Amino acid sequence: MSSRSDTRAEAFRLLPSIEELLHDPRLEPLGRGLAREVWLDFLRELIERWRAEVKAGTLDASALSARLAGTALVDELRLRVERERRAGIVRVVNATGVVLHTGLGRAPVHAEAAAAMGRIAGSYCVLEVDRESGERNQRDDRLSELLRRMTGAEAGIVVNNCAAAAYLLLNTFLKRGQRDEVIVSRGELVEIGGSFRVPDVMERAGVVLREVGTTNRTRLSDYRNAAGERTALLMKVHTSNFRVEGFTEEVTPTELAVLGREIGLPTAFDLGSGLIEGDDVRPLPEVMGDEPRVRDAVASGVDVVCFSGDKLFGGPQSGLIVGKRAAIAALRKNPVYRALRLDKVTIAGLERSLELYLAGRGDEIPARAMLRATADELRPRAEKLAAALGKLPGCRAEVIPERSQPGSGAAPGVFLPTFVVRLTHARLKAAAFAAALRRSEPPAFVRVQDDALLCDPRSLLPGDDELLVESVRSVCAS
Numbered sequence: 001m002s003s004r005s006d007t008r009a010e011a012f013r014l015l016p017s018i019e020e021l022l023h024d025p026r027l028e029p030l031g032r033g034l035a036r037e038v039w040l041d042f043l044r045e046l047i048e049r050w051r052a053e054v055k056a057g058t059l060d061a062s063a064l065s066a067r068l069a070g071t072a073l074v075d076e077l078r079l080r081v082e083r084e085r086r087a088g089i090v091r092v093v094n095a096t097g098v099v100l101h102t103g104l105g106r107a108p109v110h111a112e113a114a115a116a117m118g119r120i121a122g123s124y125c126v127l128e129v130d131r132e133s134g135e136r137n138q139r140d141d142r143l144s145e146l147l148r149r150m151t152g153a154e155a156g157i158v159v160n161n162c163a164a165a166a167y168l169l170l171n172t173f174l175k176r177g178q179r180d181e182v183i184v185s186r187g188e189l190v191e192i193g194g195s196f197r198v199p200d201v202m203e204r205a206g207v208v209l210r211e212v213g214t215t216n217r218t219r220l221s222d223y224r225n226a227a228g229e230r231t232a233l234l235m236k237v238h239t240s241n242f243r244v245e246g247f248t249e250e251v252t253p254t255e256l257a258v259l260g261r262e263i264g265l266p267t268a269f270d271l272g273s274g275l276i277e278g279d280d281v282r283p284l285p286e287v288m289g290d291e292p293r294v295r296d297a298v299a300s301g302v303d304v305v306c307f308s309g310d311k312l313f314g315g316p317q318s319g320l321i322v323g324k325r326a327a328i329a330a331l332r333k334n335p336v337y338r339a340l341r342l343d344k345v346t347i348a349g350l351e352r353s354l355e356l357y358l359a360g361r362g363d364e365i366p367a368r369a370m371l372r373a374t375a376d377e378l379r380p381r382a383e384k385l386a387a388a389l390g391k392l393p394g395c396r397a398e399v400i401p402e403r404s405q406p407g408s409g410a411a412p413g414v415f416l417p418t419f420v421v422r423l424t425h426a427r428l429k430a431a432a433f434a435a436a437l438r439r440s441e442p443p444a445f446v447r448v449q450d451d452a453l454l455c456d457p458r459s460l461l462p463g464d465d466e467l468l469v470e471s472v473r474s475v476c477a478s
């Protein structure tokens with residue numbers, strides 16, 4: 001026992017101090033170019049990690065001496081510095097085939113929208129001032145106008161995301177102490193992506209949830225019977241990420257709107273993904289199944305409709321709300337709006353995206369173009385990719401038929417036929433290969449299935465095919 005604690009004490013003594021590491025000539029080139037605070041952090045982390053090993057008895061004095069004398073010290077710190085260089089938001093190649101991939105930033109905006117966002121970020125802009133009169137105005141006056149034209153609604157207002165939109169409208173229609181109940185179908189109390197649960201958002205917004213109907217069937221009479229003195233709002237939520245099949249019944253937005261008018265209560269419809277189709281916008285074909293359309297939701301007569309800007313709409317992250325003029329005005333008057341409103345950069349991207357739709361160029365929006373691509377169109381891209389990837393050392397590539405997913409809770413149960421490159425490596429197992437691609441330059445994300453990588457051209461942007469080959473090349477060369 002005593003000899004063990006002796007060597008432990010010896011190991012503790014051997015642990016270098018920050019000061020010693022700072023003056024170690026072997027480490028000096030690694031720390032160069034890093035902010036001093038960052039470098040100190042890394043050194044502290046390393047010493048703490050080793051100290052914990054000594055404490056746990058997994059690192060004794062002789063092993064520690066070996067680490068200090070050998071390359072372990074330099075190697076560990078080099079890995080840490082490299083990890084730091086890869087950290088943060090960087091551009092990646094998305095070869096997963098998931099078009100609206102929340103982990104990879106959902107919809108990539110149209111190049112013209114991206115350019116507008118870049119320009120506005122680095123300059124002053126006309127945000128809350130009227131160019132004609134020089135008077136103050138609202139930052140989203142023009143957005144409201146564009147949304148009105150595109151959706152047929154009377155007005156619109158825009159916030160940070162659809163979760164914020166739902167929060168704002170619940171919070172606005174609530175009359176604290178008088179009318180604080182919101183009636184929702186039990187079948188529509190959905191959870192989207194783990195952090196957005198309809199019941200939780202309602203509670204936080206200060207409203208009391210009144211569930212009606214059952215998981216599979218809700219009738220108009222259920223809403224009617226539940227509505228009373230305390231009811232603030234009748235709400236419908238699109239079950240974006242799942243589908244109930246079989247013996248089901250739900251109330252249409254039109255029926256809900258009629259009931260709302262009859263009993264004098266406001267009505268809202270949280271659409272989630274927001275499929276835009278209309279006179280100038282070709283429908284996304286059967287691909288989208290029975291995903292509700294924004295125009296239909298507005299035409300149903302509900303007071304407000306909300307949807308995400310970065311799902312099927314294909315714009316920057318935002319929550320778009322359209323509906324009756326009075327209802328939108330009430331949302332804008334709510335002081336909470338101030339905390340949820342958009343910044344100039346996102347407004348610029350949204351305006352440009354809406355203008356593209358209105359100019360009949362909606363098909364150019366990247367997310368929509370990707371969702372529309374047919375297997376026949378994707379096959380030559382997969383073949384070209386396979387030819388390039390198959391030439392790389394250790395790689396085997398073949399083209400196989402597969403199915404891609406829209407992603408982000410849009411159109412559940414919808415799978416889009418595609419062709420993918422099935423890629424394997426002579427030495428690397430699929431999981432290690434995928435991890436190396438994520439860390440490579442440029443970084444690439446692929447699907448791993450049955451011990452192979454699947455590279456789906458559906459979610460590749462123009463130019464990404466070459467970047468993907470570059471990424472695989474860099475992994476194979478190392």
Ligand SMILES: *Cc1c(COP(=O)(O)O)cnc(C)c1O
Nearest residue numbers: 161162163192240271272273308
């Ligand atoms: C996705 C979704 C949301 C959340 O949208 P975000 O823009 O991600 O905040 C809310 N409601 C429904 C029905 C959705 O599908």
